[in-house]
Amino acid sequence: MSGRRRARGGAPPPSLYTHQPDRATVVRVSTDRRRVFEESAPVDRLTSIPDYYEEDPLTNAVFESSDFGYDLGDDSLAAEEQGPDTDGISVQRGKAKRYTNSDLPFQTWVKYRDEYLDEMLRLEGRGGPEISSACAACGSTAPEYRCENQTCHGPAMFCQDCIVERHQVLPTHWIQRWTGEYFERVSLAKLGLVVQLGHTLGSSCPAMQRGRFKFTVIDVNGVHNVAVQFCACDSTVEHRQQLMRVCWWPATALDPSTCATLGVLRLFQNLNCLAKVSSFHFLRSLELLTNADGLNPLPNRRRAFIHIVRQHRMMLMMKRAGRGHSPLGIEGTGQGELALLCRACPQDGKNLPVGWSRINWEAMPQDLRYKYFTFLAADANFRLINRDVSNETRDPVIDDGLGYFGNREQYKAYLRDHVDEEEISTCSGFQAMFLADAKRGKGLRTTGVGGVTCARHNMWRPNGIGDLQRGERYCNMDFILFSAILNSVILYLILSYDIACQYSKKFWDRMKGLPDAMHINPETTSVWFKVPNFHILGHKWPCHSPFSFHWMWGAGMTNGEDVEQNWEFTNGAAGSTKMMGPGGRHAFLEGLFAFHNWMRTVSYRKVLSQRLVRDLKEGRKHKEAFEAFTAVIEAEQPELVTRWKAWVKEWESEQHTEGHASPFEVSKPIKSLKEIRLQLGKDELTRTGEGVEIERQYTSSTFVALGLDIEDTQRTLAVDVKATTDPSPSQELELLTRKSSLLRRVNRFRNMQRVYMPELARFLPAAQRDILEDRRRPVETMKLFMPSELGNDIREKVCERGLTTIEEEMREAELDDTLEDLRGALRVRSGTNRFCNRNVRGQRGLTRGQGVLRQVEIRIHKAKLRYRYARNAILRIRGHGAWEKVYKVLADEDVRGINERAWSAEEEAERERLRGLGEILEGGVEAAGIVAAGEGSHTMSWIWYKTKLGDSDTEIIDALRVEWCKAYSRTHRWHEDIVLIEEEMRRTIEFGVWMGAEWERRAVARGVASPALAEGLRAYAKEHVQREEVTGRRLRKQWGGLRLKAAAYLEGIQDVGPSIVVNVDGEERDEEDEEGDVAGEEVFDGGEEDGLLQDADDV
Incomplete structure (x- = not known):
C-alpha cells in the first residue's frame, strides 16, 4: 500500500536496482541441460533501468514497491459485504478439537525426553x-x-x-x-511349539505327518520358521486346505513349504494399492524386522510371496463378485463380471425403473431424457509402460477378460487387421494424435494403457482397460470403448475424449470392423462426442462450441476431466509394473482398479451430497442473475430473447461439427495470444529439428507462457480476495484451494526459471533478492521476475538467448487479447445500462440489476489491470517508440463504452467519494437520459480505434446475444446437474436394494454337502445383506434433507423444510481432490454404524 500512496503523491519510487559489489558463486547449466557448473566471479556494477515512472505511474509504483501486488495501485475495487445464506443450507467446515498440548506438542514433550529414554531402556x-x-x-x-x-x-x-x-x-x-x-x-519352534493342523486346539493327531523342516510363515511382524504337523486322518483334506483353514495361504498347491497369513496379505493389499509399496520393499521390511543385522540370513521367499499375493487378489475378486456362491463356479464367470459397477450410473435391471428402455422418447419431454444419459470418458496413460520381459508361456494371464481388462485374444486379433491404418489430425496438439506413431516402443511390450470410466463418478468400466502397443491409436481406443459398453443397454452415450473432434469422424464406419457382438445400433443409440473442459482450451476455436460440455443440453456440470484423476492414482504403480511379466502385471492392475472402484463407491456418501450443495447454491445465484438480465432485455426488445432462445435450443439439440454458426461465438479477427504461442512453438520446433511437436512443452516459450498465465491468475485471485470480506466457510475454502493450486504453479515456474534464467539471484540487488526468496508473501503478490521486470543490463546476463523476444511477442498479443475482452465487456455494460435506465423501476429490480452490473464491472476491472501490466512490460523491453501510438497508456477515463463520455471534474470527485463507500465504478458516463447534457463534448475512447466499428447497436446486441446465450446455458447446466445428482442419489440407494436382494438370493443359490462351507457361504452373503440395509438407511437419512431442498428448487419453491448443515473437511485440499477420495480419507468417519466397511476383505 505504501508504494501506491507515494505514487499518487507524485514522488517517484526508488530505483529498482542498487549496486552491491561482492563476489558470488554462479551456477551455470550446460547447453544440453544435463550438467551444472559452479564458478566464483565478481559481481559487476549494475546500472539502473530507464525510469518510466512518469509514463505509467500506477503500474510502476507498485511494480517497484516491496508491497508488490497485482492490483497494480488501483483502489477502485472495494469489498462487497457477504449476506447470510437464504437457501436453508449451511456449509460447515470441520475443525479439529483443540487441546492444551495440540498447538505446540514438541515444545511440551521436549521437557520429558530423558524420562522417555529411561522408559525405553527400562524395557530392555x-x-x-x-x-x-x-x-x-x-x-x-x-x-x-x-x-x-x-x-x-x-x-x-x-x-x-x-x-x-x-x-x-x-x-x-x-x-x-x-x-x-x-x-x-x-523362536517358538525352537522352544518346542508344534502347530497341529486339521484338529481342534489341544488335540493330537494319531496319523500326523510332519511338514518341511524349514516351514516358513510370513506374518505382519516378520518371516518365521514354524514347526508344522499335517493331519493324515482324512485323506480327502489336502495340506493346502488344512493351511487355509488356519488363515495361512500356501504359496504352492502341492507340498507347500511357504505361507502368508491373511493378516499380512490384507496389510499389503492396502499399502500396495494406496501407498504403492511394492512387494519387494514390503517383504524386505519384514525381513529387516526378522534379521536386521544380517547375522542370520533368511531363505529367499520373494517369488513365493509374489505368487501368494497374486493368487489372493484373484480369489478376492472372485469372492466379492459372488462366484463362490454360484453353482457354475469360477468357470461360469462372464465377461467383466468381476468388476465393481458404478452404483450412480444407469444400470439396467439394477437401479432403473422397470421397462425404462421401452420409454417413448419422442413423447418424453427433452429436459427429462438426460436423466438416462450414460456419460463415459476415454483417455490413455503413457506412464504405465511394460518392458518386454518374460512371456505369456512362463507368466500367463489368468481369468482373461473377466474384470477390467478386455479380452486379450479378441483384442489382439482385431489389432492385427487394423495396425497399419493411417490417422490424420486437423486440430488438437495433444499427445494422442502426435504420438500415435512416434511414441517410443523399442523394448516395450506396451507403451501405455487406454481406459474408459464413467465421466461423472470416476469408476472404471468393466472391460474398459486395454494395453497400447503403438501409442493412442483409433483401433485401440475403439476396441476398448466398445468392450466397455458390451452387454449394456445404452440409449444416449455421451463420450468425453480429449480428441473427440477427430475421433468422432467415421466413428460408425470404424465400428463395422469390430466383432459383430460389440456393435451398437445407431438407430436406437445416440452418441454425442465432447472434449473435456480443460483440454478443449488447447483445441482450435471452431471446436469449442460443438464439442463443449457447457453448450450441451443435459450435460449438467460434467467436465469430463475425472479420468485424469484416475491416472494420477495409478501412476504411482508405474515403477512396479514396468518390469513385471504379462500375467503378474495384469493381476496387479486388476487389483488396483478394483481397489480404486471400491474407494469411489464408499466416497459416494459425501461426494454426491457436497456436489448437490454446490449446485443448489450456484444454481440459485445463476438463475437470479439470468432472470434479471433477461428482464431488462425483454423490456426493450422481447423478440431478441425469443430468437436467441430458439437458436440456443436448436444448437443444443444435436451434435455439431466445425462450420456451424454458434450462438455462443463472435468473430475475433485479431491474432490471439494462443496463436502467438503456437507460432513460437513451431519456430522452436524448426530449430530443434526433433520432429515431435509435443516437445515444445519444455521450451522457453512455454516458460514465458506459464509466467503470463500465473500473472493473470494472480491478478484474478487478488481481485477476488479484495472483493470478498467476511467470507463464508465455503468461500474461504474455495480461496484456500485456489491459493494452494496457484502456489504449486509458482513453484513449478521457479524450477523452470533456474534453467532459463540461471543467474537471476546473483544479479538481483539485496532488496529484490529478498523478495525473490521470500516464501511468506501471499501467493497472489509473489513477484515472478520475468525478463521484462529486469533492467536491460541484467536481462542480457541472466536470460537465455531469445527469451526476451518471446516475452515481447507474447505481451503484444496479450495487449490485443485484453483490449478485445475489454471492449466486449464494455458493450455488455452499455447495453445493460441502457435497458435498465429505460425499463427497470422499483427497488427490487434495481437491486437485482446492480448485482448483474457488478459482475460486469469486475470483468472490466480485471481486463484493465491486465492491459496495464502487459503494456508496462513491453515498455520496459522496447523503450519509447512508435508502438506507443497504437498501445497507449490506459487511464481510468479511457475505460468507457462507445456511447459513453469521459467524467467531468465534478463527476470524478463524486466517483471518488462513492469509491470510498465501497462502490465499483469503471468507465465513463452513459450518454443517454439525464447525463446526456455533455453530448456535445463527447469523444470516443482510443480503445475503440483498433476495432472495426459498424453500427454500434448491432455490436452491442451481438455482444449481449453471446452473453445472454451463455448465461442461459449456464443456468440450465446448473439446473440439469441438480436433476442428475438427485437421480444419482436415487440410483445409488436403489442399487443397494438390488444388491441386498442379490446377496439374499446367493445365500442359498449353491447347494453344498459340507455344513461348514454352507455356513460360510450363508454368513458372507448375510453380512453383505446387512451392510446394504445399513448403508441404505444411512444414505436415506443423510441425503433426505438435501433431496427435499433439490425438489423444492426444481419446483420453483424458494425454500422448504428446516435448515440443514453439511459438513466438509477443514483442511486445505487441491481442486482435483474434491473428486479424488479414492483413498477413503473422507468416508471413514461413521464407525461401525456405517455398515460400509466392516469386512476386512473389502479393503
Whole structure:
C-alpha cells in the first residue's frame, strides 16, 4: 500500500536496482541441460533501468514497491459485504478439537525426553523383582521368557512350558530369553511349539505327518520358521486346505513349504494399492524386522510371496463378485463380471425403473431424457509402460477378460487387421494424435494403457482397460470403448475424449470392423462426442462450441476431466509394473482398479451430497442473475430473447461439427495470444529439428507462457480476495484451494526459471533478492521476475538467448487479447445500462440489476489491470517508440463504452467519494437520459480505434446475444446437474436394494454337502445383506434433507423444510481432490454404524 500512496503523491519510487559489489558463486547449466557448473566471479556494477515512472505511474509504483501486488495501485475495487445464506443450507467446515498440548506438542514433550529414554531402556530389562521372580502362569521361580514387545501378555515373565502353552494359537510371535545379562530372541519352534493342523486346539493327531523342516510363515511382524504337523486322518483334506483353514495361504498347491497369513496379505493389499509399496520393499521390511543385522540370513521367499499375493487378489475378486456362491463356479464367470459397477450410473435391471428402455422418447419431454444419459470418458496413460520381459508361456494371464481388462485374444486379433491404418489430425496438439506413431516402443511390450470410466463418478468400466502397443491409436481406443459398453443397454452415450473432434469422424464406419457382438445400433443409440473442459482450451476455436460440455443440453456440470484423476492414482504403480511379466502385471492392475472402484463407491456418501450443495447454491445465484438480465432485455426488445432462445435450443439439440454458426461465438479477427504461442512453438520446433511437436512443452516459450498465465491468475485471485470480506466457510475454502493450486504453479515456474534464467539471484540487488526468496508473501503478490521486470543490463546476463523476444511477442498479443475482452465487456455494460435506465423501476429490480452490473464491472476491472501490466512490460523491453501510438497508456477515463463520455471534474470527485463507500465504478458516463447534457463534448475512447466499428447497436446486441446465450446455458447446466445428482442419489440407494436382494438370493443359490462351507457361504452373503440395509438407511437419512431442498428448487419453491448443515473437511485440499477420495480419507468417519466397511476383505 505504501508504494501506491507515494505514487499518487507524485514522488517517484526508488530505483529498482542498487549496486552491491561482492563476489558470488554462479551456477551455470550446460547447453544440453544435463550438467551444472559452479564458478566464483565478481559481481559487476549494475546500472539502473530507464525510469518510466512518469509514463505509467500506477503500474510502476507498485511494480517497484516491496508491497508488490497485482492490483497494480488501483483502489477502485472495494469489498462487497457477504449476506447470510437464504437457501436453508449451511456449509460447515470441520475443525479439529483443540487441546492444551495440540498447538505446540514438541515444545511440551521436549521437557520429558530423558524420562522417555529411561522408559525405553527400562524395557530392555526384566522390569524388577515383582515381575522376574516368578512365572506369571504357574508361579515357578526364575522365569526366563517373555513375548517380544510384550504384545500379548504385557511385561509378564514365563517359564518355557508356560510360554509355549500360551502361544499355541500365536505361533508367529517372537519370544525373548533372559541370558542372565540381556534378552536374546528365540523362536517358538525352537522352544518346542508344534502347530497341529486339521484338529481342534489341544488335540493330537494319531496319523500326523510332519511338514518341511524349514516351514516358513510370513506374518505382519516378520518371516518365521514354524514347526508344522499335517493331519493324515482324512485323506480327502489336502495340506493346502488344512493351511487355509488356519488363515495361512500356501504359496504352492502341492507340498507347500511357504505361507502368508491373511493378516499380512490384507496389510499389503492396502499399502500396495494406496501407498504403492511394492512387494519387494514390503517383504524386505519384514525381513529387516526378522534379521536386521544380517547375522542370520533368511531363505529367499520373494517369488513365493509374489505368487501368494497374486493368487489372493484373484480369489478376492472372485469372492466379492459372488462366484463362490454360484453353482457354475469360477468357470461360469462372464465377461467383466468381476468388476465393481458404478452404483450412480444407469444400470439396467439394477437401479432403473422397470421397462425404462421401452420409454417413448419422442413423447418424453427433452429436459427429462438426460436423466438416462450414460456419460463415459476415454483417455490413455503413457506412464504405465511394460518392458518386454518374460512371456505369456512362463507368466500367463489368468481369468482373461473377466474384470477390467478386455479380452486379450479378441483384442489382439482385431489389432492385427487394423495396425497399419493411417490417422490424420486437423486440430488438437495433444499427445494422442502426435504420438500415435512416434511414441517410443523399442523394448516395450506396451507403451501405455487406454481406459474408459464413467465421466461423472470416476469408476472404471468393466472391460474398459486395454494395453497400447503403438501409442493412442483409433483401433485401440475403439476396441476398448466398445468392450466397455458390451452387454449394456445404452440409449444416449455421451463420450468425453480429449480428441473427440477427430475421433468422432467415421466413428460408425470404424465400428463395422469390430466383432459383430460389440456393435451398437445407431438407430436406437445416440452418441454425442465432447472434449473435456480443460483440454478443449488447447483445441482450435471452431471446436469449442460443438464439442463443449457447457453448450450441451443435459450435460449438467460434467467436465469430463475425472479420468485424469484416475491416472494420477495409478501412476504411482508405474515403477512396479514396468518390469513385471504379462500375467503378474495384469493381476496387479486388476487389483488396483478394483481397489480404486471400491474407494469411489464408499466416497459416494459425501461426494454426491457436497456436489448437490454446490449446485443448489450456484444454481440459485445463476438463475437470479439470468432472470434479471433477461428482464431488462425483454423490456426493450422481447423478440431478441425469443430468437436467441430458439437458436440456443436448436444448437443444443444435436451434435455439431466445425462450420456451424454458434450462438455462443463472435468473430475475433485479431491474432490471439494462443496463436502467438503456437507460432513460437513451431519456430522452436524448426530449430530443434526433433520432429515431435509435443516437445515444445519444455521450451522457453512455454516458460514465458506459464509466467503470463500465473500473472493473470494472480491478478484474478487478488481481485477476488479484495472483493470478498467476511467470507463464508465455503468461500474461504474455495480461496484456500485456489491459493494452494496457484502456489504449486509458482513453484513449478521457479524450477523452470533456474534453467532459463540461471543467474537471476546473483544479479538481483539485496532488496529484490529478498523478495525473490521470500516464501511468506501471499501467493497472489509473489513477484515472478520475468525478463521484462529486469533492467536491460541484467536481462542480457541472466536470460537465455531469445527469451526476451518471446516475452515481447507474447505481451503484444496479450495487449490485443485484453483490449478485445475489454471492449466486449464494455458493450455488455452499455447495453445493460441502457435497458435498465429505460425499463427497470422499483427497488427490487434495481437491486437485482446492480448485482448483474457488478459482475460486469469486475470483468472490466480485471481486463484493465491486465492491459496495464502487459503494456508496462513491453515498455520496459522496447523503450519509447512508435508502438506507443497504437498501445497507449490506459487511464481510468479511457475505460468507457462507445456511447459513453469521459467524467467531468465534478463527476470524478463524486466517483471518488462513492469509491470510498465501497462502490465499483469503471468507465465513463452513459450518454443517454439525464447525463446526456455533455453530448456535445463527447469523444470516443482510443480503445475503440483498433476495432472495426459498424453500427454500434448491432455490436452491442451481438455482444449481449453471446452473453445472454451463455448465461442461459449456464443456468440450465446448473439446473440439469441438480436433476442428475438427485437421480444419482436415487440410483445409488436403489442399487443397494438390488444388491441386498442379490446377496439374499446367493445365500442359498449353491447347494453344498459340507455344513461348514454352507455356513460360510450363508454368513458372507448375510453380512453383505446387512451392510446394504445399513448403508441404505444411512444414505436415506443423510441425503433426505438435501433431496427435499433439490425438489423444492426444481419446483420453483424458494425454500422448504428446516435448515440443514453439511459438513466438509477443514483442511486445505487441491481442486482435483474434491473428486479424488479414492483413498477413503473422507468416508471413514461413521464407525461401525456405517455398515460400509466392516469386512476386512473389502479393503
